[in-house]
Amino acid sequence: MKKLSFIGTSLIALMLLVSACSPQTTPAAAPPPTEMPVATLAASAAAGVTVMLGKNDALGSFLVDDKNMTLYLYTKDTPNTSNCYDKCAKAWPPLLTTGAAIGKDGVDASKLGTTKRTDGTVQVTYNGWPLYYYVKDTKPGDVTGENVGKVWYVISPAGVQITAQ
Numbered sequence: 001m002k003k004l005s006f007i008g009t010s011l012i013a014l015m016l017l018v019s020a021c022s023p024q025t026t027p028a029a030a031p032p033p034t035e036m037p038v039a040t041l042a043a044s045a046a047a048g049v050t051v052m053l054g055k056n057d058a059l060g061s062f063l064v065d066d067k068n069m070t071l072y073l074y075t076k077d078t079p080n081t082s083n084c085y086d087k088c089a090k091a092w093p094p095l096l097t098t099g100a101a102i103g104k105d106g107v108d109a110s111k112l113g114t115t116k117r118t119d120g121t122v123q124v125t126y127n128g129w130p131l132y133y134y135v136k137d138t139k140p141g142d143v144t145g146e147n148v149g150k151v152w153y154v155i156s157p158a159g160v161q162i163t164a165q
Contacts (some may be wrong), residue, residue, distance in 0.1 A: 047099035049124055051131070053106045053157060058164050059143060062154035063107065063126060068140035071095060071131045073155045079128035080115045092145070092152065094123040095131040111159050127159020 051071065054064035063071040074092065076083050084092050094117065101124045103109035113125045123130045134145030134152070145152050146164055153161035 047097065048102055049095060049097045049099075050102045050104055051095075051107050051112060051124065051126065052104045054141060056141065056143065059146065059154055059162050061106065061157055062143075062162055063131065063157070064140075065095065065133075066104075069133055070137055070141070070143050070145065070154055071126075072134055072145050072152050073126075073129040073161055074132060075151045075153070075161065077130050080113065080125055080130070082115065082117055082123055082130040084130070084132065085118065091135055092132040093135065094121070095133065096121050097124050098122065106157055108157065108159075126155060129155060129159065131155070 050066035051063055052066060052068075053061045054068055054070060055061045065071060072092065074082075074084050082094060084094065097114060101112040101114065103112050107126075111127045113128070114122045115125050115130055117123050125131060132152075134142075134148070136142075136144045143154055146154050146162075153163060156162045
């Protein structure tokens with residue numbers, strides 16, 4: 001009886017040992033959902049982001065990134081300081097960089113700069129204004145963020161807000 005009990009216990013221990021040592025497969029984690037256009041996600045922390053000029057009939061020339069996604073200023077910001085975090089930054093993702101910002105096609109490179117955000121990331125500025133995207137701009141050239149809440153505006157080559165006519 002003792003021999004049979006010992007064999008049973010040994011078999012159970014062996015089964016536990018084998019199952020503990022065998023490789024476990026876990027399902028692949030799903031990628032996190034995104035609330036930003038793909039172009040925004042790709043540029044959101046790029047090294048050496050490029051700022052250029054876009055144009056439309058209603059607004060004239062204004063700042064865009066190298067994928068022609070519109071950039072905005074927030075009038076509640078102060079020079080070189082962002083005041084858009086949490087829910088605000090989800091709707092208005094900052095233009096982030098890990099390198100220098102480059103101005104092309106009529107953008108005054110001397111007006112480009114950066115500012116450090118409270119989370120340690122670095123946001124691109126133009127004429128002191130921190131720059132943002134708008135999540136409802138889904139394709140290049142969209143300007144759906146213009147004059148939202150009377151505090152969000154596209155930004156001119158001179159570095160000031162543009163208000164639609």
